[in-house]
Amino acid sequence: MDRILYVASNGAARILEQQSALANNLANTTTTGFRAVLDVYRAVPVQPAAGEMPTRVTTVLASHQAHLGQGAxxxxxxxxxxxxxxxxxxxxxxxxxxxxxxxxxxxxxxxxxxxxxxxxxxxxxxxxxxxxxxxxxxxxxxxxxxxxxxxxxxxxxxxxxxxxxxxxxxxxxxxxxxxxxxxxxxxxxxxxxxxxxxxxxxxxNSNVEPAAAMVALIANARAFEQHMKFIQTADENDQRSNAILSAAG
Known part of the structure; x- marks a missing residue:
């Protein structure tokens, strides 16, 4: 249960960061000389509690890079x-x-x-x-x-x-x-x-392609909704498990 929540919440946080970068790109499609923002992520280990093994990793934003291709x-x-x-x-x-x-x-x-x-x-x-x-x-x-x-x-x-x-x-x-x-x-x-x-x-002009940026925004929104459903499902499963354990007790 905890693993589902951990993976889903971590993924949702990264999607929100990416959504911000995509929205910024879309807002600058008419900005002269603008270069599209590319977020770069890296994996980092999660520090375990005392006596536990380091078995999990998370992702964090490493830097804001740029697509340097020439615009029109x-x-x-x-x-x-x-x-x-x-x-x-x-x-x-x-x-x-x-x-x-x-x-x-x-x-x-x-x-x-x-x-x-x-x-x-x-x-x-x-x-x-x-x-x-x-x-x-x-x-x-x-x-x-x-x-x-x-x-x-x-x-x-x-x-x-x-x-x-x-x-x-x-x-x-x-x-x-x-x-x-x-x-x-x-x-x-x-x-x-x-x-x-x-x-x-x-x-x-800006090297952002408006159509591609819009498609990426929609895809990100759908991915975020999916992660929210994972979290909701994990919560419902947790409630059912608690109910079963309470009845058994």
């Missing part, structure tokens, strides 16, 4: 939009240090700095913010170089204002952060990779 790339025509042409990441500044993102829907903040849609400052190859001239006309090249023509300037006065820091650290070293950005362990900094290229005027 769509043209926007926006001069400040950019998508990675294959592998690679844009670099941004956060209070915890450098972080990386595939979301290339950029804009300019009140300080004239290039930022992401969430306000993170985009960094150049020298690790500094990229400042654009006020009311200037920017142009992003495939290698990440950003040029700008100031308001009223002659085309010959086009000036280079910075170059995006594009990086390509090993996928297995990247860690998803709570804010959706990625970073390296120990606040390590990835070096710029000059071989990477971008697609100016495009953005990369």
């Amino acid at each position: 790339v769509v043209e926007t025509g926006n001069a400040l939009d950019a998508a990675m042409a294959g592998d690679g990441w844009f670099t941004v500044r956060t209070p915890e240090g450098e972080a990386y993102t595939r979301a290339g829907r950029f804009t300019v903040n009140d300080n004239g700095e290039l930022v992401t849609a969430t306000g993170a400052v985009v960094l150049s190859v020298d690790g500094q913010p990229i400042e654009l001239p006020e009311r200037g006309t920017p142009t992003i090249a495939e290698d990440g170089q950003i040029s700008a023509l100031g308001a009223g300037d002659h085309p010959a006065d086009l000036q280079l204002v910075g170059q995006l820091k594009l990086v390509n650290p090993p996928a297995e070293q990247l860690r998803r952060r709570a804010d959706g950005l990625f970073s390296l362990p120990g606040s390590e900094v990835a070096p710029a990779d000059e071989r990477l290229r971008i697609l100016p005027g495009f953005v990369e």
Whole structure:
């Protein structure tokens, strides 16, 4: 009896965790550059009471990983939009240090700095913010170089204002952060990779497949209901056993 309850309750808890991740993925199907969350679990032994043998194991959430496959790339025509042409990441500044993102829907903040849609400052190859001239006309090249023509300037006065820091650290070293950005362990900094290229005027959509996420949500809900039935059946069997023992006594 105890074993049924143990297995069913443990499975139900893991299903609820997975359901949360799936719901988060589904909610971000339209988020630029979003990477689907993949929960990774591991088995751990249950510490037995004194004098008992360690005969049981349980599962716990080991980490929140990510599906790093590329999402659909769509043209926007926006001069400040950019998508990675294959592998690679844009670099941004956060209070915890450098972080990386595939979301290339950029804009300019009140300080004239290039930022992401969430306000993170985009960094150049020298690790500094990229400042654009006020009311200037920017142009992003495939290698990440950003040029700008100031308001009223002659085309010959086009000036280079910075170059995006594009990086390509090993996928297995990247860690998803709570804010959706990625970073390296120990606040390590990835070096710029000059071989990477971008697609100016495009953005990369989320790599979540809405239909697959919805099917997984339904399957998880059914699995949770099944575990609840196991627990209910175990409780009913326990009550019947108690009734039989009471009658026999």
